[in-house]
Amino acid sequence: xxxxxxxxxxxxxxxxxxxxxxxxxxxxxxxxxxxxxxxxxxxxxxxxxxxxxxxxxxxxxxxxxxxxxxxxxxxxxxxxxxxxxxxxxxxxxxxxxxxxxxxxxxxxxxxxxxxxxxxxxxxxxxxxxxxxxxxxxxxxxxxxxxxxxxxxxxxxxxxxxxxxxxxxxxxxxxxxxxxxxxxxxxxxxxxxxxxxxxxxxxxxxxxxxxxxxxxxxxxxxxxxxxxxxxxxxxxxxxxxxxxxxxxxxxxxxxxxxxxxxxxxxxxxxxxxxxxxxxxxxxxxxxxxxxxxxxxxxxxxxxxxxxxxxxxxxxxxxxxxxxxxxxxxxxxxxxxxxxxxxxxxxxxxxxxxxxxxxxxxxxxxxxxxxxxxxxxxxxxxxxxxxxxxxxxxxxxxxxxxxxxxxxxxxxxxxxxxxxxxxxxxxxxxxxxxxxxxxxxxxxxxxxxxxxxxxxxxxxxxxxxxxxxxxxxxxxxxxxxxxxxxxxxxxxxxxxxxxxxxxxxxxxxxxxxxxxxxxxxxxxxxxxxxxxxxxxxxx
Numbered sequence: 001x002x003x004x005x006x007x008x009x010x011x012x013x014x015x016x017x018x019x020x021x022x023x024x025x026x027x028x029x030x031x032x033x034x035x036x037x038x039x040x041x042x043x044x045x046x047x048x049x050x051x052x053x054x055x056x057x058x059x060x061x062x063x064x065x066x067x068x069x070x071x072x073x074x075x076x077x078x079x080x081x082x083x084x085x086x087x088x089x090x091x092x093x094x095x096x097x098x099x100x101x102x103x104x105x106x107x108x109x110x111x112x113x114x115x116x117x118x119x120x121x122x123x124x125x126x127x128x129x130x131x132x133x134x135x136x137x138x139x140x141x142x143x144x145x146x147x148x149x150x151x152x153x154x155x156x157x158x159x160x161x162x163x164x165x166x167x168x169x170x171x172x173x174x175x176x177x178x179x180x181x182x183x184x185x186x187x188x189x190x191x192x193x194x195x196x197x198x199x200x201x202x203x204x205x206x207x208x209x210x211x212x213x214x215x216x217x218x219x220x221x222x223x224x225x226x227x228x229x230x231x232x233x234x235x236x237x238x239x240x241x242x243x244x245x246x247x248x249x250x251x252x253x254x255x256x257x258x259x260x261x262x263x264x265x266x267x268x269x270x271x272x273x274x275x276x277x278x279x280x281x282x283x284x285x286x287x288x289x290x291x292x293x294x295x296x297x298x299x300x301x302x303x304x305x306x307x308x309x310x311x312x313x314x315x316x317x318x319x320x321x322x323x324x325x326x327x328x329x330x331x332x333x334x335x336x337x338x339x340x341x342x343x344x345x346x347x348x349x350x351x352x353x354x355x356x357x358x359x360x361x362x363x364x365x366x367x368x369x370x371x372x373x374x375x376x377x378x379x380x381x382x383x384x385x386x387x388x389x390x391x392x393x394x395x396x397x398x399x400x401x402x403x404x405x406x407x408x409x410x411x412x413x414x415x416x417x418x419x420x421x422x423x424x425x426x427x428x429x430x431x432x433x434x435x436x437x438x439x440x441x442x443x444x445x446x447x448x449x450x451x452x453x454x455x456x457x458x459x460x461x462x463x464x465x466x467x468x469x470x471x472x473x474x475x476x477x478x479x480x481x482x483x484x485x486x487x488x489x490x491x492x493x494x495x496x497x498x499x500x501x502x503x504x505x506x507x508x509x510x511x512x513x514x515x516x517x518x519x520x521x522x523x524x525x526x527x528x529x530x531x532x533x534x535x536x537x
Contacts, residue, residue, distance in 0.1 A: 006199035019241030027248035047078035050160035058083030063107035086177035114140040172196035190394030197388040205236035215241035222270035253277035271298035304450035321354035361386035376417030432461035473502035
């Protein structure tokens with residue numbers, strides 16, 4: 001067989017030859033921007049040429065602080081196609097963490113949206129590797145950049161000659177990009193993605209057993225492009241010739257619904273909190289959508305959310321699982337044909353799991369160093385390996401804590417049933433360990449969010465004088481509705497044994513969230529760690 005390298009050139013070259021007439025649409029502060037793949041390809045080559053004139057060499061890291069828009073998509077391709085390494089920076093991280101990851105990666109050039117330039121101000125003199133800033137926007141003022149020299153993106157492209165010598169034989173195991181974890185504790189950890197890994201991950205996104213992306217789709221990544229490659233959608237969608245819709249800076253749920261309706265989006269991807277916001281909009285202002293798939297990941301989707309989209313809005317809802325270290329697609333929840341005769345509730349319970357392992361990967365369930373059975377009941381930490389799974393952290397001693405004998409230890413506690421469906425029980429750090437027994441905060445959260453008056457719910461373990469730890473629940477009611485502790489506990493008691501029930505339920509106006517929209521349980525644990533001990537006394 002021919003030893004053809006699996007690299008990004010293969011994806012880009014194919015899409016440029018087969019799908020030059022497809023569209024890329026972006027919501028911008030100035031309105032909707034549209035152009036076709038043919039112009040996208042020309043601008044990608046010009047951007048690579050511009051970077052070469054700035055002295056960017058193969059292996060150099062190039063950082064982005066940018067929203068989901070067409071310029072960011074151009075950077076996604078222009079940087080790795082010339083052999084450099086794309087480093088997408090989470091713009092919602094703290095200033096200290098942004099400084100850390102730019103310095104740790106050693107970024108030479110930063111692409112920064114003009115609205116995000118203030119993020120650089122506090123650290124302007126603390127980024128020694130950064131030699132140049134390129135400011136994104138329609139008419140940005142590069143002299144406003146806290147770091148100089150700086151150029152306006154469009155000015156740079158106008159002056160540049162297209163780079164026409166992309167190497168089709170670029171080594172497939174060379175680095176394509178990197179992303180850092182969102183760091184709930186300590187400094188973020190860097191994950192480097194190879195050309196081969198991204199190629200194979202993109203191919204997996206087109207499988208009928210996963211998202212089945214194709215040229216007939218219009219794809220909208222709501223998940224940020226700075227987070228785990230926007231779940232691989234930018235690379236896969238371009239390769240397969242999908243129309244692409246990018247929601248631009250800080251979209252509201254109303255913005256997302258409008259875009260999906262106007263552009264006839266068929267596949268959109270976001271975390272559960274995003275889809276909860278979209279559901280709220282659709283309940284108040286019903287709009288007919290063209291979605292064949294609302295793709296949800298990042299954390300467990302409540303079954304009630306799946307039922308709402310499918311029964312009320314007529315939108316198929318798909319659940320997937322992954323993490324920064326897995327590029328990120330690892331499992332995908334589709335109902336096997338052999339299970340089609342199950343009852344409606346049984347089918348929903350299966351589809352609310354994290355799903356089946358994606359072809360090409362391997363998994364284990366491990367507890368106390370031993371594999372546990374796939375019986376749907378036994379809990380263990382999920383371990384993964386495969387061609388798009390990281391095998392270390394970038395220049396980080398914490399590698400030894402998360403990787404063992406060629407396996408990634410995900411830190412997620414799960415069960416796997418005899419049919420192979422993975423169900424996340426919790427993060428190892430979020431399990432409530434009460435009197436030596438495990439309680440799943442995820443199961444309690446899903447049940448709370450099934451209550452008709454509940455918008456969001458989070459459950460954490462806090463210290464208890466007798467049981468070491470007990471569950472404490474936090475609930476945000478839906479707009480215009482109220483609900484009390486006793487009503488919610490009675491609702492939970494229909495499903496769970498008494499010792500699982502939270503010791504208290506606290507009503508909040510909102511639940512704090514991480515930079516990628518997950519519930520910030522660490523903040524809740526810290527703020528309420530003495531709540532039950534005070535109550536007991």
